[in-house]
Amino acid sequence: MYRDPVQSLEAPLLPSSATAMRPLRVGMIGIGTVGTGTFRVLARNQALIAGRAGRGIKLVVVCARSLARAMGVVGTDVALTNDPMQVATHPDVDVLVEAAGGTGPARDWVMAAIRAGKHVVTANKALLAEHGNEIFAAARQHGVAVAYEGAVAVSIPIVKALREGLTANRIEWVAGIINGTTNFILSKMRDEGVGFAEALAQAQALGYAEADPTFDIEGIDAAHKISLLAANAFGMPVRFADAQVEGITALQGLDVACAEQLGYRIKLLGVAKRRKDGDTEGVELRVQPALVPATHLLAHVNGSMNGIMVKGDASGVTMYYGAGAGSEQTASAVIADLVDVARLDGTHAAQRVPHLGFHPHAVDEQLAVLPRAAVHTRHYLRVPVHSAQQIEAVGAWLAAQQVPVLQVALAHDKTLPPGSGPQVLVLTDAVAQSTVDLAVHALASHPTVAGPVAALRVEMLEG
Ligand SMILES: NC(=O)c1ccc[n+]([C@@H]2O[C@H](COP(=O)([O-])OP(=O)(O)OC[C@H]3O[C@@H](n4cnc5c(N)ncnc54)[C@H](OP(=O)(O)O)[C@@H]3O)[C@@H](O)[C@H]2O)c1
Secondary structure, eight states: OOOOOOOOTTSOSSOHHHHTOOOEEEEEEOOSHHHHHHHHHHHHTHHHHHHHHSSOEEEEEEEOSOHHHHHHHHTTSSEEESOHHHHHTOTTOSEEEEOSOOSHHHHHHHHHHHHTTOEEEEOOHHHHHHHHHHHHHHHHHHTOOEEOGGGTTTTSOHHHIIIIITTTSOEEEEEEEOOHHHHHHHHHHHHHOOOHHHHHHHHHHTTSSOSSOHHHHTTHHHHHHHHHHHHHHHTOOOOGGGOEEOOSTTOOHHHHHHHHHHTEEEEEEEEEEEEEETTEEEEEEEEEEEEEETTSGGGGOOTTEEEEEEEETTTEEEEEEEESOOHHHHHHHHHHHHHHHHHHTTSOGGGSOOTTSSOGGGSOTTOOBOOGGGOEEEEEEEEEBSOGGGHHHHHHHHHHTTOOEEEEEEOOTTTSOTTOOOEEEEEEOSEEHHHHHHHHHHHTTOTTBOSOOEEEEEOOOOO
8 A cells, every 4th residue: 555655853843835924014092001012023033033933024004103213213214103093904014913001992903904804913911901802703703813811921921821821721720920919019008018108109109000090009900911811721701890909909918917917918919710619600800909828839920920830630729930020021921922923824724723812602691700709718807905805705795697717816016106006816717708798898887896807818829
């Protein structure tokens, strides 16, 4: 029987036609931090990127509000315009890089590009958290890709890890520190004993926080990202609108110090956890400042760095660490997406990695976000009391309210700021949020209590 000779393993990696392929032509809207980084890294690593992509990647047109400033970055070889729609629908553009930000006009540009048959790369998490379901559906309909690694954890390829590296797994949870600004602030509060306002001012002075830091400090940015991660982890639509979001603006330095005394650190965590126990089935999707044991890996993600952990049923716990912001750090993700587009351009959509990691028929539209009351975690309570003798009364009263108390302690004198009254610190076992809310509400009017009770979740993640 005749068989064709086995092809030599030494055969060139690229078919000769591929080496002759024309470059992928990029149009970019916005040339600020991310756009500039993308241009610079593309220019600097041009040859190796082409070697990996199988073809060149060439910026052909840029939309900017100040053309003079844009020319200062990209020189005279790239066409410039003030009109974003011109870039989105430009006949010489294969892929739109949306690097302007915002959700209103950006949605219109991205939708126009998709309808014009262009692939889209964006680092705009707000856009995808709010309009991702509509954008991905339109992209499927028009056979184009929308890639967004830069929208989640920038230099950490977590979208790729979830969609490709961990594709065999039933993901149980994804959790992590996914906002560098708040992590910088929390690290300052712990290391230097300063309050939230002073730590925020330092973050702004050093360029880690925007002049308007609302999205970061209120947890909204982290909620955008955890919503995208949950969709990829569990095969559900992007459900940002249902996420429970709590920032760090109300966090007191006293609780950072008390957590430290108990052996914990406070981190702003994004958590997406699949739950099926008893009658409860759904996904916890939440962002909140939470205590993590000081020995846990996430407790050691400090400054502006990000750290994400994923628990898969086969892989076990894996962890990813890196910069969550920055010009070239984001460019690293944007260009990785451009390389993917360069490789997949021309293939049938069914052969590509789906936008949310699952093919549309396998996305579970019914998988819902669990209400806040059903969230089930350990808790930390700090109860200001009139006298240290009341420590036992607080513990006993909480136990009587069905709060499973694990530990009761008094804050040490060296933990407390000068002039502070005694504080009873309580750690509970896992309990429904509804039980804790009721107990905290009732405790507020208890005669032993001398001021507002602080309550935070304690996250006991494996790993
Ligand atoms: N910076 C990061 O580290 C980072 C990390 C991950 C994701 N991202 C995301 O990446 C996107 C861009 O962020 P960035 O930090 O690069 O913001 P940026 O530095 O403010 O840059 C945005 C640029 O877009 C321009 N622009 C806005 N609207 C425009 C319009 N209608 N026409 C033309 N140009 C317009 C702005 O021009 P003007 O200067 O004239 O306003 C600015 O130059 C955002 O979605 C952000 O969330 C950023």
